[in-house]
Amino acid sequence: TIDLDHLRQWIGGSDETSETLAAAPLAGLAAILNHDGARPDPGSEVPPGGMVYFAGAARQSELAADGHAKRGRFLPPVPLPPRMWAGGSLECHRPLRVGGTARRVSRIHDVTSKQGRSGPLVFVLVHHEISIAGKLALVEEQNI
Numbered sequence: 001t002i003d004l005d006h007l008r009q010w011i012g013g014s015d016e017t018s019e020t021l022a023a024a025p026l027a028g029l030a031a032i033l034n035h036d037g038a039r040p041d042p043g044s045e046v047p048p049g050g051m052v053y054f055a056g057a058a059r060q061s062e063l064a065a066d067g068h069a070k071r072g073r074f075l076p077p078v079p080l081p082p083r084m085w086a087g088g089s090l091e092c093h094r095p096l097r098v099g100g101t102a103r104r105v106s107r108i109h110d111v112t113s114k115q116g117r118s119g120p121l122v123f124v125l126v127h128h129e130i131s132i133a134g135k136l137a138l139v140e141e142q143n144i
Contacts, residue, residue: 002079002120007111010076010124015106017054023098025052042099048092048138054104054130075144076111078122086123086143094137096130102137104130109141 027039029052046053058069071077096102110125123143130138 002113002122004111004113004122007076007078007122010074010108011111013074013108015074016103017056018101018103019053020101021046021053021096021098026098028052040098042097044098046096046098048090048095051138051140053102054128074106074108075124075126076108076122078124080120080122083144088140088142091139092137093139094132094135096132096137100132102130102132104128 023040023042023044026044026046030036056069062070064070066082068083069075106126106128108124109127110123112123112125114121114123126142126144128138128140128142129136130140
């Protein structure tokens with residue numbers, strides 16, 4: 001059985017990180033999508049759907065079998081097999097720009113469970129706020 005009360009103790013937990021928005025990840029995304037184009041110049045707008053930043057870099061010893069960071073630090077230690085993306089939303093308030101330094105604050109907003117056809121499911125709602133120069137740029141919610 002899943003101890004939902006234990007997992008809900010992660011609600012309100014947060015994680016903060018900053019990243020310089022380099023051109024190389026956007027150029028790599030364009031290449032993967034088979035788009036022509038040169039590397040974006042400093043100051044170029046980052047496309048809202050092109051969020052290739054904040055991927056994280058967990059040490060090898062901190063990875064779970066699924067290749068993601070082990071659960072229990074920021075994400076609750078859900079005792080179920082693979083993590084899956086269940087949905088999300090994105091609100092754009094102002095553009096991010098190549099060369100700028102963005103700050104992301106992530107918070108666990110909710111932990112819920114449901115019974116699926118294949119067994120129990122646990123959903124973790126993560127809320128991210130990304131700002132640049134102290135001004136809110138993006139709000140993203142992820143259901144994991």
